[in-house]
Amino acid sequence: MKPKKCNINDPECHLDRIRDWHGDLEANITTLIENLKDIKKHSEEAKGACSKHYAKTVELTKAKTRFTYEVSHELKAPLASVYNIINVILDGYLDKDFKKQKELLNRAKVRINDLTKLLNDLLMFSRLEEGTGKIEIEKINTRELLPPLIEEMDSFAKENNIKIKWDFPNNLPHIYGNTELLNRVFVNIIHNAIKYSNQGNLVKVMGKGKNHLFLLEVKDEGIGIKKEELPKIYNIFFRGENARPEHKKEGMGLGLSLVKRIIDTHGGSIKVKSNLNKGTTVTLSFPAIQKKEK
């Protein structure tokens, strides 16, 4: 606005000009305050986002450190036992007991095999986790893939006096996936069902197609999982209280945590229902190949 012209002898006019300036100044200050309020609001929002991000980063770093700690423990404890076994033999503690020497060396061999299994699993886990490395995907005929896997586990079941009953209809849906990884999933779930069953129990394995999905249900009558432990079963190295100690002797690799990663990579899902001392039902589902695609 153009400033008003005033006669030098007209104080009222000058006062008006001053009032106008004052008004303008007041308006400018109000705008400035509004702008400052805006800036404050944005900076608070940014601060909030930053601290959220920071908390997430701290959490991830902690999880990573914990993971490293647990992996170190899982690798080092068996190595220490193997080292001890070699030492007691080399140091001559068992010079008069060849039978014991042989027994311990066999146990060392089992521990080394377990370690190899664990290392392979860790590599696979990190590949799946990062999404690096190509996974070859092919069409899988589940009806042909599953029965031989179960037959292979039948002797393990019989040793423990457990019966496996399976049912796969001829029209079982085909799925896309990596055969080796999915074998791993199916074997792990069925093997767990046998391992955590009691003598004389039945393990039922049923496959079916439903709503464009391939479903595999593995049901046992075994020791079950505690309710409060269910959310933890996919955690790396987790082992339920109820599962100890006789199930521990076997080297287990990464178990369900790896299974879950593989299923996720295949766009599938896993559901576990369990009643303590009554049994566990695991249901896997994968997108089925539609008939016209076959």
Place this chain on the structure above:
Amino acid sequence: MLKEILIVDDDPDFVETMEIILQGNGYETRTARNGEEAFKKVREKIPDIILLDIMMKTKTDGIWVSEKIRSDDKLKKIPIIMITAVNQDSEMAKFHLGQEKDMEYMPVNAFMEKPIEAKDLLKEIKKLIGGPK
């Protein structure tokens, strides 16, 4: 009477090789596979020293046992050697000791890291309780 060592670890191979070494050097041994069993055995008969694994995959681990023992007037003087599988880095140990506690404040007499050399272990035991007789 021979001095008795209680070996507490959930790894049966580790326990057995420790027994071979310690018995071979004249000590008597008893074993426990988890914290609860260890505490029960300590109360049944007080051992001369305890070899205690810090991280057992059981509900009750080495930390639990050492705290239980140290808060019991009759038991609190039993020497404890804490065995760790990973290094004693206190950052790592804090995961097991709770965030406020530190490895330095652990109520144990010594730490040893796996793998354990028999001669180092025997030296440590001798320092704390003397020879087997």
